[in-house]
Amino acid sequence: MSKKFYITTAIPYVNASPHIGMALEYVQTDVVARYHRQKGDDVFFLTGADENSLKNVQAAEKEGISTKELVDKNTKRFIEATKILNITNDDFIRTTAKKHFAGSQKLWLACKKEDIYQKKYRGLYCVGCEQFYLEKELVDGKCPEHLTKPEVVEEENYFFKLSNYQKKLEKLIESDQYQVVPQSRKNEVLSFIKMGLEDFSISRSQKRAKNWGVPVPGDEAQVMYVWFDALSNYITALDYDSDGKNFKKYWPADVHVVGKGIIRFHAVYWPAMLMSAGLALPKKLFVHGYINIEGGKMSKSLGNVVDPFELVNKYGVEPVRYYLLRYIHPVQDSDFSIEQFEQAYTADLANGLGNLVSRVAGLVEQNSVEIKQDKQDKQYKEFGKLVDGFLFDQALKYIWDKISALDGLIAETKPWELAKQGKTKELAKVLNEAAGGILQVSQLLVPFLPETAEKIEKVFTAKPIKKGEPLFPRLT
């Protein structure tokens, strides 16, 4: 009986095409999913799109198209991104889906009555931005964007009584019953909780929501605040609405993967909502960092957005996956640079792995050596720990240390000399060791660079073994 493993990414709002940051999240999550599949677990990997965000409405207005058209168009781009990045998600939830509407409404109704209440909210609202501002965010009492005075708007909304869960949440996080990784993020969450939790709004008026989003059950005048509905995607995708078999089988999530910007929603709001509804809680929250460009934030207005499509088209999927996993720090913010990317390509992929494969395959072919497969599945405890700990950079370093050791082995044993001297026995021994090492490397590589791993395995299990084309041609 295999173990179930449910892993999710966050669902981005789709007001624009996906950028490299989302690609990072996709790839990281994909590695964990593939790793668990390789171990024989019954994996369900979910990703999707938040289509109910007001940002989508605003983006559609700007483009002069309907919101529906906009989300259809942009969600398609996110789905394409998962495809070109070779992401193995089992489902892609769109929050405009019927079952999502039904599911998030069901969750709302499942929450304890005393946890959801109505309250008047009063705030400074900028019509231009269509959002509320805090006093301190204003410049001279004016909206920093439009330089106009915001209106005082009063609206009655539904609130969630987060304050009821302060103690429970603190214990939940503290005890690692819901484990926040890395530790520094856990500390951040704890100190946030300890500062005192305020109730948060879970609805807005239809008017403010522009008639877009999930209606509050029993109150047509209100639409769910996007977080309430967005978070529920993790269960609605499993057919929570109909109490489907996926929900029964896979919930709770084993890992939620999210960016550092939305940690509170996942570490605090989400478990509180689930507790209120009497549902099981997720087990782990992995928080990754952001990708910076030359030390600064990536943003459209600065025109420094890195497009994953362009990268993949130019260099191929596997180098992009490799770079994101090896040189973008798994949890800290990291700089992206194309120079570093190309350097990694040349040094690690072309000169390192690619060259080693050609080298050994060539030696085997030239000397017609027979490579015996020893099919013993070796356990790499240390390596497993790295992947389970989301230390993708170190896991790849571990693999590349092996590659480098194999290059060292060849330099030391000089197979070409053994061949000249007619020492066929020794030659066969050395080349078997090298080929065996490469096959081990390809096994370790499977979750990270699936296509490359497959190619390597094909080369070294072929009969007879042939050198073939370079895995990673040199950049010109």
Add this chain to the structure above:
RNA sequence: CGCGGGAUAGAGCAGUAGCAGCUCGCCAGGCCCAUAACCUGGAGGUCGGGGGUGCAAAUCCCCCUCCCGCAACCA
């Protein structure tokens, strides 16, 4: 006193107490099987600054400087 992250060789980074390390670049040698790839050796750092604890600190404690994010109904 808002919260967090960062400051380590020319560049990019790893390293949470025990001789300061990796990749690229640079210099010198080796090899010639391989994608002008591979291997060995070398130069280059007072680990942001100051103080403290320890036999021992990049690593723990305190103070300071600079950089970058976030500041809850914003994904």
